[in-house]
Amino acid sequence: QVQLVESGGGLVQAEGSLRLSCAASGRTFSSYYMVGWFRQAPGKEREFVAAIKWSGASTYYADSVKGRFTISRDNAKSTVYLQMNSLKPEDTAVYYCAAKSSVLYSGSYYGGYDYWGQGTQVTVSS
Numbered sequence: 001q002v003q004l005v006e007s008g009g010g011l012v013q014a015e016g017s018l019r020l021s022c023a024a025s026g027r028t029f030s031s032y033y034m035v036g037w038f039r040q041a042p043g044k045e046r047e048f049v050a051a052i053k054w055s056g057a058s059t060y061y062a063d064s065v066k067g068r069f070t071i072s073r074d075n076a077k078s079t080v081y082l083q084m085n086s087l088k089p090e091d092t093a094v095y096y097c098a099a100k101s102s103v104l105y106s107g108s109y110y111g112g113y114d115y116w117g118q119g120t121q122v123t124v125s126s
Contacts, residue, residue: 002027002115004097009120012087016124020082022097022117028078029054032099032114034107035080037071039093039122048108049095050082060107065091087124094119 008020022035029035036051050071051060059071070083080097098113105112 002029002031002099004099004115004117006095006097006117006120009095009122011123011125014087014089014124014126016087017083017085018087018122020084020095020097020120020122022080022082024078024099029073029080029099030075030078032101033103034100035073036098036100036107036113037080037082037095038098038110039091039095040119041093044093046096046110048110051107052080053107062108084122087122089124089126092122092124094121 003025005023012018032054034051034053037049038046039049040046048062049065050069052071052073068086073080096119097117099115100113
């Protein structure tokens with residue numbers, strides 16, 4: 001079983017940048033098929049942000065963040081990053097990373113993920 005710990009959230013002004021990290025312990029990310037980032041704003045459903053396949057490093061993004069966010073991985077550190085640029089107030093949410101073992105289900109479907117971190121708050125002020 002893997003434990004996921006997110007970090008890097010905080011308060012930033014619009015058009016600013018943040019880099020989120022998701023570190024794995026217990027088992028490394030190489031044991032999993034895909035790692036994703038999701039977010040949930042107050043009163044809204046959890047939504048897909050980005051995902052990366054551990055083998056081959058293919059990446060996937062929600063339309064709302066394409067061109068602004070970049071997901072990447074560091075094999076040696078078993079860590080996944082989410083670089084967020086040109087942040088907007090509507091990006092305000094708790095951001096979660098998650099790992100999935102199975103190839104079943106799209107990487108954008110939160111129900112397909114097996115393990116979740118505790119989340120990190122990102123607040124973008126206007």
